[in-house]
Amino acid sequence: xxxxxxxxxxxxxxxxxxxxxxxxxxxxxxxxxxxxxxxxxxxxxxxxxxxxxxxxxxxxxxxxxxxxxxxxxxxxxxxxxxxxxxxxxxxxxxxxxxxxxxxxxxxxxxxxxxxxxxxxxxxxxxxxxxxxxxxxxxxxxxxxxxxxxxxxxxxxxxxxxxxxxxxxxxxxxxxxxxxxxxxxxxxxxxxxxxxxxxxxxxxxxxxxxxxxxxxxxxxxxxxxxxxxxxxxxxxxxxxxxxxxxxxxxxxxxxxxxxxxxxxx
Amino acid sequence: xxxxxxxxxxxxxxxxxxxxxxxxxxxxxxxxxxxxxxxxxxxxxxxxxxxxxxxxxxxxxxxxxxxxxxxxxxxxxxxxxxxxxxxxxxxxxxxxxxxxxxxxxxxxxxxxxxxxxxxxxxxxxxxxxxxxxxxxxxxxxxxxxxxxxxxxxxxxxxxxxxxxxxxxxxxxxxxxxxxxxxxxxxxxxxxxxxxxxxxxxxxxxxxxxxxxxxxxxxxxxxxxxxxxxxxxxxxxxxxxxxxxxxxxxxxxxxxxxxxx
Amino acid sequence: xxxxxxxxxxxxxxxxxxxxxxxxxxxxxxxxxxxxxxxxxxxxxxxxxxxxxxxxxxxxxxxxxxxxxxxxxxxxxxxxxxxxxxxxxxxxxxxxxxxxxxxxxxxxxxxxxxxxxxxxxxxxxxxxxxxxxxxxxxxxxxxxxxxxxxxxxxxxxxxxxxxxxxxxxxxxxxxxxxxxxxxxxxxxxxxxxxxxxxxxxxxxxxxxxxxxxxxxxxxxxxxxxxxxxxxxxxxxxxxxxxxxxxxxxxxxxxxxxxxxxxxxxxxxxxxxxxxxxxxxxxxxxxxxxxxxxxxxxxxxxxxxxxxx
Numbered sequence: 001x002x003x004x005x006x007x008x009x010x011x012x013x014x015x016x017x018x019x020x021x022x023x024x025x026x027x028x029x030x031x032x033x034x035x036x037x038x039x040x041x042x043x044x045x046x047x048x049x050x051x052x053x054x055x056x057x058x059x060x061x062x063x064x065x066x067x068x069x070x071x072x073x074x075x076x077x078x079x080x081x082x083x084x085x086x087x088x089x090x091x092x093x094x095x096x097x098x099x100x101x102x103x104x105x106x107x108x109x110x111x112x113x114x115x116x117x118x119x120x121x122x123x124x125x126x127x128x129x130x131x132x133x134x135x136x137x138x139x140x141x142x143x144x145x146x147x148x149x150x151x152x153x154x155x156x157x158x159x160x161x162x163x164x165x166x167x168x169x170x171x172x173x174x175x176x177x178x179x180x181x182x183x184x185x186x187x188x189x190x191x192x193x194x195x196x197x198x199x200x201x202x203x204x205x206x207x208x209x210x211x212x213x214x215x216x217x218x219x220x221x222x223x224x225x226x227x228x229x230x231x232x233x234x235x236x237x238x239x240x241x242x243x244x245x246x247x248x249x250x251x252x253x254x255x256x257x258x259x260x261x262x263x264x
Numbered sequence: 265x266x267x268x269x270x271x272x273x274x275x276x277x278x279x280x281x282x283x284x285x286x287x288x289x290x291x292x293x294x295x296x297x298x299x300x301x302x303x304x305x306x307x308x309x310x311x312x313x314x315x316x317x318x319x320x321x322x323x324x325x326x327x328x329x330x331x332x333x334x335x336x337x338x339x340x341x342x343x344x345x346x347x348x349x350x351x352x353x354x355x356x357x358x359x360x361x362x363x364x365x366x367x368x369x370x371x372x373x374x375x376x377x378x379x380x381x382x383x384x385x386x387x388x389x390x391x392x393x394x395x396x397x398x399x400x401x402x403x404x405x406x407x408x409x410x411x412x413x414x415x416x417x418x419x420x421x422x423x424x425x426x427x428x429x430x431x432x433x434x435x436x437x438x439x440x441x442x443x444x445x446x447x448x449x450x451x452x453x454x455x456x457x458x459x460x461x462x463x464x465x466x467x468x469x470x471x472x473x474x475x476x477x478x479x480x481x482x483x484x485x486x487x488x489x490x491x492x493x494x495x496x497x498x499x500x501x502x503x504x505x506x507x508x509x510x511x512x513x514x515x516x517x518x519x520x521x522x523x524x
Numbered sequence: 525x526x527x528x529x530x531x532x533x534x535x536x537x538x539x540x541x542x543x544x545x546x547x548x549x550x551x552x553x554x555x556x557x558x559x560x561x562x563x564x565x566x567x568x569x570x571x572x573x574x575x576x577x578x579x580x581x582x583x584x585x586x587x588x589x590x591x592x593x594x595x596x597x598x599x600x601x602x603x604x605x606x607x608x609x610x611x612x613x614x615x616x617x618x619x620x621x622x623x624x625x626x627x628x629x630x631x632x633x634x635x636x637x638x639x640x641x642x643x644x645x646x647x648x649x650x651x652x653x654x655x656x657x658x659x660x661x662x663x664x665x666x667x668x669x670x671x672x673x674x675x676x677x678x679x680x681x682x683x684x685x686x687x688x689x690x691x692x693x694x695x696x697x698x699x700x701x702x703x704x705x706x707x708x709x710x711x712x713x714x715x716x717x718x719x720x721x722x723x724x725x726x727x728x729x730x731x732x733x734x735x736x737x738x739x740x741x742x743x744x745x746x747x748x749x750x751x752x753x754x755x756x757x758x759x760x761x762x763x764x765x766x767x768x769x770x771x772x773x774x775x776x777x778x779x780x781x782x783x784x785x786x787x788x789x790x791x792x793x794x795x796x797x798x799x800x801x802x803x804x805x806x807x808x809x810x811x812x813x814x815x816x817x818x819x820x821x822x823x824x825x826x827x828x829x830x831x832x
Contacts, residue, residue: 006615006618007618010615010618010619010621011618011619011621011622012622013619014618014619014620014621014622014623015622015623017619018622032642035641035642088529089529089538092529092535092538092539093539093541094542095539096539096540096542096543097542097543097546099759100543100755100759103713103755103758103759103762103763104754104755104758105713105716105717105720105758106717107633107717107720107724107732108720108731108732108735108750108751108754108758109751110721110724110736111735111736111738111750112561112739112747112748112751114739115561115739115744115747190631191631191632191633194631194633194634195631195717195721198633198634198636198637199633199721199724199725206633206634209634209637213637213640213641218641221637221641225630225634225637225638226630228630228634229626229629229630229631229634230629232630232631233625233629318683320679320682320683337682337685338682338683338684338685340685342683343683344679344680344683344684346676346679346680348676351674351676351677352676352677352680354677354694354695354698354699355775355778356698356701356775356776365686365694366684366685366686368690369684369685369686369687369690397775397778397779398779399775399778399779399781417684
């Protein structure tokens with residue numbers, strides 16, 4: 001009983017305190033009310049916005065762009081990663097290129113992409129793919145290396161051809177890595193898409209943030225920021241849910257003892 | 265003169281009707297300089313008991329006393345050697361720093377600490393290895409490091425929780441002899457928990473047998489075997505076999521009751 | 525194919541093949557390009573030399589790196605400190621959870637408008653942007669690391685009566701450091717992103733500013749040069765981090781059995797220095813040194829046989 005009360009009560013308490021602080025501080029002048037609108041105002045602005053077409057269009061644009069970027073990323077990264085990981089030669093050949101390209105902050109490409117695509121969604125998509133490629137690529141590489149050779153040999157011994165082996169042994173074994181990779185890539189992709197929208201003006205939530213900011217409508221600005229955050233959470237939850245369903249047989253094995261994954 | 269007293273220790277988990285009594289009533293007195301072994305059937309809460317003695321766990325009732333003082337946290341003159349040696353040694357420190365870590369809070373100067381550490385490592389046969397890291401060593405050497413760490417601390421009482429359970433038989437025999445050697449050369453009182461009856465009889469002045477859960481002291485047997493003990497000669501003695509059988513039967517009785 | 529993977533020269537050739545080919549491809553396809561968006565590589569390299577060796581280093585590179593370092597350092601300190609507080613006080617952590625989860629969910633670049641609106645666009649604001657962006661991932665990983673410290677280690681510290689301060693400093697922090705390092709690495713990447721985009725909005729200097737300015741004035745060679753420089757900065761910063769981590773975290777890989785043979789056999793720098801000192805001391809005295817430094821592992825110990 002006490003445990004449950006604590007588990008729910010404490011977060012609620014914390015939330016209440018935080019909201020109260022930010023509600024009161026601008027009203028009594030500790031924080032400037034223009035740049036720190038109280039949460040109630042932000043919430044009101046959000047409620048107002050939700051009904052508008054701009055909001056819905058922006059939300060849809062961001063989500064759509066994200067989905068396209070994720071699809072392209074997955075289609076590129078998974079086969080490529082599995083190929084590179086499966087062959088020593090390929091790993092060696094690609095090592096330098098990957099090591100050079102990976103640390104490049106993809107936002108550095110923004111000016112180049114602006115030249116090529118202006119404010120088209122393509123800009124955001126390419127930006128996102130360039131950044132989100134890596135987590136998934138690496139996970140796919142680890143995945144293929146991790147396939148149990150005993151399982152693979154058993155399948156061969158039972159007469160399964162290469163495609164059947166792929167379907168029944170290799171892919172299921174790779175799935176946990178790939179889903180982890182997709183979860184990581186998903187959040188990176190969203191971040192980059194929103195960045196492209198904000199900096200360049202591609203249609204979407206980020207652009208609306210910029211518009212609101214420039215127009216001094218700070219409550220609206222925060223409302224859009226919050227929306228982007230909520231979208232991120234929803235995507236994360238959705239991917240986590242899909243992951244659990246796909247991996248109901250595997251959940252215990254997913255996090256190994258090694259510290260490899262950052263809590264993003 | 266009893267240097268460590270366990271007075272009606274009881275430990276239970278949970279409240280109300282669901283409470284699980286791990287330890288019901290254990291009273292033991294360890295005399296100064298005694299090597300006392302505690303054995304019991306599996307699951308009788310030996311480790312829980314030791315943690316209460318060390319002050320790491322508060323008993324539900326009863327007291328652990330060292331002299332006049334009640335133990336609420338690990339006393340200054342008590343050192344612990346855990347079963348899980350590989351997890352109790354700090355992997356980012358080499359052996360020497362592992363051994364000196366407990367000494368740092370005592371205001372001992374650096375040179376003196378190093379000297380004490382080297383002496384301790386030498387007494388467990390690890391001299392010259394001070395610069396190595398625990399993960400570079402075998403299990404036996406790691407446990408010896410843990411013992412060295414406890415020794416450098418210069419305690420009056422040494423608590424050991426199944427210290428030799430995780431090493432192979434040969435290493436175990438060497439570590440047992442090491443313990444006897446170290447114990448005989450210092451003024452140490454040792455309280456050692458083990459599930460290995462042979463070990464208990466071989467090492468101890470007195471063996472305390474615990475009952476099954478809810479645990480109490482079943483019996484306390486004095487080991488009359490001559491010292492110094494020897495792995496071959498002592499274990500050949502008929503008294504050894506007799507003692508061993510007696511304890512084994514006692515524990516078996518407890519386990520049988522547990523099943524039925 | 526065997527030649528490439530098995531022999532030393534083969535491996536080197538294989539590793540260089542793709543990068544060289546890509547560079548060659550870039551050179552050749554851009555050579556006669558008339559499109560302003562795709563200047564000849566030779567022009568880009570020329571511009572790179574002109575701009576960045578070393579004219580724009582003090583005016584743009586240094587301020588960028590200075591702001592980045594400051595912001596990242598603040599994020600690391602705040603993240604680790606916060607991680608300690610929240611990790612060691614689970615109740616506080618639970619109470620703070622809604623806030624931390626909410627702030628973590630916000631895409632870091634969207635913290636930029638927040639900072640611009642509240643702090644403006646000066647240097648301090650830029651540092652704040654970088655710090656705010658990086659701190660969350662470091663904080664969360666630090667909390668994870670602190671909470672997952674092996675309880676046996678904590679018991680050991682308690683059994684030796686280590687003070688709370690000492691326990692935190694000498695047991696909790698080192699034990700949490702692998703996870704903290706993971707957070708710091710991701711935080712590094714986020715910090716670089718924040719640095720660049722903070723310079724693309726309301727800035728007058730910096731790497732990000734330079735690249736954008738070049739693009740706006742259609743000086744695409746300069747723009748590409750700038751992008752290359754940013755890439756190099758990202759590369760070097762990452763490399764520096766990895767090298768530092770390799771040294772500092774050597775114990776972690778050793779404890780996990782991940783050191784390869786060569787690395788495991790090589791003594792640490794400290795040990796090498798100690799060996800040199802004892803060897804020197806022994807050489808100047810005639811008595812043999814008590815500890816034979818290099819071959820001590822071969823000396824028979826008191827208890828022989830199985831200790832491998």
